[in-house]
Amino acid sequence: MQVPHIPLTGSCTLVGAGPGDPELLTLKAVKAIARATLILVDDLVNEAVLVHAQPGARIVHVGKRGGCSSTPQSFIEKLMITAVREGEHVVRLKGGDPYVFGRGGEEVQHLGEAGIRVEVVNGITSGLAAASSLGAPLTHRDHAHGVLFITGHAKPGGRMPDWAALAATAHAEQLTFVIYMGVSGAQQIEAGLLSGLPGSTPAALVQHASLPTQRQALTTLDQLHATLVREELGSPCIIVVGDVLRGVACAANNVPELARRMAV
Numbered sequence: 001m002q003v004p005h006i007p008l009t010g011s012c013t014l015v016g017a018g019p020g021d022p023e024l025l026t027l028k029a030v031k032a033i034a035r036a037t038l039i040l041v042d043d044l045v046n047e048a049v050l051v052h053a054q055p056g057a058r059i060v061h062v063g064k065r066g067g068c069s070s071t072p073q074s075f076i077e078k079l080m081i082t083a084v085r086e087g088e089h090v091v092r093l094k095g096g097d098p099y100v101f102g103r104g105g106e107e108v109q110h111l112g113e114a115g116i117r118v119e120v121v122n123g124i125t126s127g128l129a130a131a132s133s134l135g136a137p138l139t140h141r142d143h144a145h146g147v148l149f150i151t152g153h154a155k156p157g158g159r160m161p162d163w164a165a166l167a168a169t170a171h172a173e174q175l176t177f178v179i180y181m182g183v184s185g186a187q188q189i190e191a192g193l194l195s196g197l198p199g200s201t202p203a204a205l206v207q208h209a210s211l212p213t214q215r216q217a218l219t220t221l222d223q224l225h226a227t228l229v230r231e232e233l234g235s236p237c238i239i240v241v242g243d244v245l246r247g248v249a250c251a252a253n254n255v256p257e258l259a260r261r262m263a264v
């Protein structure tokens with residue numbers, strides 16, 4: 001396809017704002033925010049990062065706050081294209097990393113089709129922040145060969161991951177699960193994973209990772225959904241499942257019942 005040539009003076013940068021703690025922003029992200037004339041802010045971005053914006057910058061919230069529906073993706077993309085063509089320095093701030101379940105790929109593609117090159121600045125994804133806040137080394141070589149970043153929520157019309165198949169692979173190959181958007185499907189995820197992993201497999205839920213409001217619970221796979229309900233944990237939440245949590249369980253020596261269930 002012929003891409004139209006448009007002389008540009010503006011710029012567009014997709015910036016990962018990290019998991020929440022504003023100190024986890026990269027230096028590159030800070031520079032991009034400071035240069036921006038228009039900043040489009042997603043839902044899970046901590047407002048505190050906007051302290052780096054210049055006083056005259058236009059800040060537009062495009063997430064679904066307070067139960068309102070979010071700004072349609074096509075509208076956001078049109079806004080970005082128009083602003084760049086008018087010479088603005090546009091920053092699109094996204095929670096975590098723009099390319100980890102952040103729809104960054106779609107935006108880069110659509111702006112590319114409009115002749116606009118997008119720079120992407122990585123952010124620390126919430127799955128990493130959640131694991132380290134628990135003290136869980138995701139790839140501890142005694143327990144794991146690798147890690148699966150996976151969604152617990154299919155896109156409309158899409159299919160859910162095959163949890164049973166994944167569990168069998170994870171069991172055989174020692175993989176850690178880091179599950180995004182898993183709250184509403186937790187019961188289904190638990191049931192699927194239990195067909196390939198022992199019920200005693202350690203599991204953890206971390207809500208608001210890296211923020212002062214962080215809450216977490218350590219449990220076993222067979223108690224995942226019950227723990228979520230009992231502890232009243234909700235979105236945004238990361239679910240970690242795997243033996244890399246055993247060290248965390250050992251350290252939590254005030255929970256002998258949990259250690260017994262995990263058979264540590």
Ligand code: SAH
Pocket residue numbers: 019020044094095096097098099100101102124125126127130179180181182206207208209210211235236237238
């Ligand atoms: N691009 C983001 C993910 C966006 S998808 C990233 O890299 O982190 C939205 C999901 O991310 C949420 O449903 C939740 O599972 C997770 N999430 C985002 N921020 C979080 C946080 N501070 N604590 C726990 N989970 C978080």
